Amino acid sequence: MKLKLKETPEQVELIKAIGSRDASVAREASEAFAAFLGPVIEKVLLTAGTASQIYVDSAFDEDDSPSYPLDLYHGDGEGHVTVWSQHMAGGLPTSQVEGMQEIKIATYRLDSAVSFNKRYARRARLDVVSKALERMANEVLIKQERNAWAVILKALADAETTITHTTTAGAAAAMKHVIQANAIGEFGLQDLNNLMTHTKRLNESFSGQTPIAPYSTGVTDLYVSPEIKAMIRAFAYNPMYTGTPSQALPDNVREEIYRGAGMQSIYGVNIVELVEFGAGRKYNTLWDSLLGSNLTALTDDVDPAGGGAVAWDADVHQVVLGVDNSRGAFIRPVSRGHDYGSGNGTFTALPDEQFNAYGSRVEKTGFYGFLEEGRICIDARAIMGLIV
Numbered sequence: 158m159k160l161k162l163k164e165t166p167e168q169v170e171l172i173k174a175i176g177s178r179d180a181s182v183a184r185e186a187s188e189a190f191a192a193f194l195g196p197v198i199e200k201v202l203l204t205a206g207t208a209s210q211i212y213v214d215s216a217f218d219e220d221d222s223p224s225y226p227l228d229l230y231h232g233d234g235e236g237h238v239t240v241w242s243q244h245m246a247g248g249l250p251t252s253q254v255e256g257m258q259e260i261k262i263a264t265y266r267l268d269s270a271v272s273f274n275k276r277y278a279r280r281a282r283l284d285v286v287s288k289a290l291e292r293m294a295n296e297v298l299i300k301q302e303r304n305a306w307a308v309i310l311k312a313l314a315d316a317e318t319t320i321t322h323t324t325t326a327g328a329a330a331a332m333k334h335v336i337q338a339n340a341i342g343e344f345g346l347q348d349l350n351n352l353m354t355h356t357k358r359l360n361e362s363f364s365g366q367t368p369i370a371p372y373s374t375g376v377t378d379l380y381v382s383p384e385i386k387a388m389i390r391a392f393a394y395n396p397m398y399t400g401t402p403s404q405a406l407p408d409n410v411r412e413e414i415y416r417g418a419g420m421q422s423i424y425g426v427n428i429v430e431l432v433e434f435g436a437g438r439k440y441n442t443l444w445d446s447l448l449g450s451n452l453t454a455l456t457d458d459v460d461p462a463g464g465g466a467v468a469w470d471a472d473v474h475q476v477v478l479g480v481d482n483s484r485g486a487f488i489r490p491v492s493r494g495h496d497y498g499s500g501n502g503t504f505t506a507l508p509d510e511q512f513n514a515y516g517s518r519v520e521k522t523g524f525y526g527f528l529e530e531g532r533i534c535i536d537a538r539a540i541m542g543l544i545v
């Protein structure tokens with residue numbers, strides 16, 4: 158993520174004033190620059206993060222206690238929903254069973270501080286100042302993404318939904334949200350088709366019937382590794398056959414993939430490529446660590462064809478994440494309108510007072526920035542996975 162300050166006369170003068178040896182001038186300029194800085198970093202965080210495509214913002218006022226009504230998510234025969242959330246930044250997301258009530262959401266502060274020598278400001282070195290601001294934004298973004306994806310992947314690791322199982326005379330059965338690819342190590346259209354079918358089974362009504370007003374439209378977005386995306390591009394030239402009897406991929410579909418250098422959607426499902434996914438990669442390893450005691454149950458219950466589940470290995474296999482973004486099941490409560498003059502913004506930037514107090518000795522200036530947010534999964538039926 159890159160930030161670049163425009164070299165306008167007003168901007169240059171403001172930066173020079175920040176480096177002034179007159180403490181009152183430097184403080185006033187720092188406060189003016191911080192007021193400008195907050196909205197800029199807030200906008201960058203909203204557009205640069207990958208988790209922002211999944212979470213829905215729910216703003217609350219500073220010092221308020223954010224909550225969310227669980228009765229909006231109904232349809233469970235047991236009369237409860239299972240919620241995944243964190244109680245502190247970097248903490249392990251936990252599964253908390255709640256009745257149909259208002260659930261209180263834990264939030265935490267994510268912050269960063271940067272500093273630079275005042276001589277760079279006096280010389281109007283906008284490139285140095287820009288790099289400092291980049292560092293602040295990137296540090297907060299990394300913390301945001303780690304916490305957001307931890308909740309998503311923990312929900313996927315633990316999620317199971319009680320449904321009416323047709324093979325046991327209508328008895329209730331717990332169905333996991335993860336299934337296994339038809340051929341481990343390969344991703345094909347049959348796998349996506351199986352995942353879409355699995356989603357429909359997870360979203361039956363509380364009485365085991367077709368919902369009158371469906372709560373889910375099915376998988377809307379598929380988060381995949383570059384290797385999975387490469388397999389999708391290969392549909393254009395590989396002799397792909399699926400089903401019994403086997404049927405070739407239509408030529409017009411192959412042509413569309415070839416002309417578009419890879420499909421952005423299949424069956425109306427958006428394909429989102431993330432480098433953090435893939436065997437041995439960041440989110441694959443994170444998901445593996447969050448599986449815990451579910452690893453044995455997972456390897457026994459993920460093969461839809463009944464041919465025997467593969468023993469999961471994070472360094473060999475990979476998980477593909479499917480999300481139903483029509484449900485709005487992932488919530489990001491975020492504080493807005495702090496008392497520091499940031500208006501209704503969610504990111505607050507302030508001059509670092511430690512340098513103002515001793516500025517004549519240390520010859521440095523700096524800024525401190527923070528936001529307060531939480532991450533929560535209200536309804537796990539909006540998430541499903543595929544082991545490849």
